[in-house]
Amino acid sequence: MWRCLHFKLGRTRLHQINVYLVNAFTEQGKGGNPAGVVLQADGLKDEQKLAIAREVGFSETAFVSSASDADFAVSFFTPTAEVDFCGHATMAAFHVMFEQGVLTQGRYQQNTKAGRLGVTIEADGHIVMSQNLPLYLKRFDYAEISALIGLDKSILASTQLPLEVISTGLADIIVPVPEGYLDKLKVNDMALSNFSRQHNVIGLHAFELCDEGEVFTARCRNFAPLFGIPEESATGSASGALACYLTQYVYPCQSNHFTFEQGSAMGRTSRITASVESDEQGISKVFVGGYAQIIGQTRPVA
Template identity: 60%
Template sequence: MTNIEVTLVNSFTENGKGGNPAGVVLNADQLSDAQKLKIAQAVGYSETAFVSSDDEVDYEVSFFTTTGEVDFCGHATLATFSTMYKKGLIAAGSYIQRTKAGILPVSIEPDGKVVMDQQLPQKLDSFSYQEISNVIGIESHILASTKLPIEVVSTGLPDVIIPVPNGYLDVIVPDDELIAGFCKKHKVVGFHVFELCDPESELTASCRNFAPLFGISEESATGSSSGALACYLTEHLTLGSDYVFEQGRAMNCTSIITASVKSDNSTVINVKVGGFASNIDTVAISV
């Protein structure tokens, strides 16, 4: 048995509060996938990141939920690079990580903010208001009143982007079984539901994320979905190219996620998501 040190980190915090917890394991080169899964299950968070060396780029990072490996995780990426920065292993600057979602740049600003590039958006599917109404329990005519489509967008992981009118976000009571069944059938990770904020607000939108198929009933900050939402908003609305999202309010764990999208002739050429992280603790897990 070997003791593996896991750093526990809250990602996308606001002034050190809120955020979404992730585990970070450094020097994970010798760990098998089975050991990584065991560690992720012992940590019990939605994702744990494992950092290994790489011959071509700065780091290879893999991500495990309590049920298995996923291609990418935004908040665990933030946790990873924030941890290495705070431990003095890396300085502010630009780095490249290899993930199963591709080779992705990450930068660390001098104040500790981590900004990660995501994959360029892929629009994979769309659903009628009625199809989604049956799953999230909001009547289809209410969903239709947003005049915005329901689409599957991926900047690393495919999520169903679902707009709801102001005032409806917090009243959703997710049915894990229904959502998981829908996601399994349509090969998506989860539902990213949002309501737009008032134009005077510093926030662009408030969000909730449900991914029960991967053991996550609700998540308080989702980096990959925030990149997808930013691309969706860039296509369908004229809100500029920089976004600030609030997530986790319904969980009493408010998180702040920034996103930016660069376009050229209506084609997205760059997607970035960023935020701050705060260390929680360090634990040792035997494998």
């Protein structure tokens, strides 16, 4: 798939902007969450990056620049604003650099507005991202959240699990729902946008646990309408937060490995792996991983 994108900002005309189109967190080469990737973005201003992200139209576009104290600096833009971090766009960016021969298997460091984070590329192209240690920021009562997602508060309360904002790079409300209710969510985009703005969160990450012995630990859905994302099919940052949530409240082990499914409600089933390591002081490491696939790119504008 080739697309010619023309960007004009005032008197500034951008030439030779090549945007890779990538599905991240694919499941057997299918599904995943699309992201844009721009390499060698050093000369781009923030308003230009925003214009490109808006034109690409994906939930996030990653812009890779040089860095003096890391391998790369990576910034992330939605169609409406810059965000501090994006898991699936990170995976997309490093997959592109691996596929294009810029990088080989190994360990790398990226500077983001969420901090300096490690990325490991394995020989088969599997990418594992380190995330920040979890911040448990605030809790909400069941009535507050039920009004946003169209489920009665008694249904949410039946899980006996907290509704909590957790950040491993971006702050999301982690919302457990009983089995069979995930696909019944009816999110009020305007109400969730206002709520997210009021409480300084990106959005809401809902999940239902799968039965023991299934391939997936949990099925998930993510909503961030405040940032122009009514729903997305794979969310790396929220998957790290969910792994910490499950370790804290459901599976209290020193080493946990999870596999999450997301995107089936959108017809874009995605697979996300997450692992957590803990010690006497609590969670000490958080990793999120998966595969990606380039689906096209823009032709440079002459």
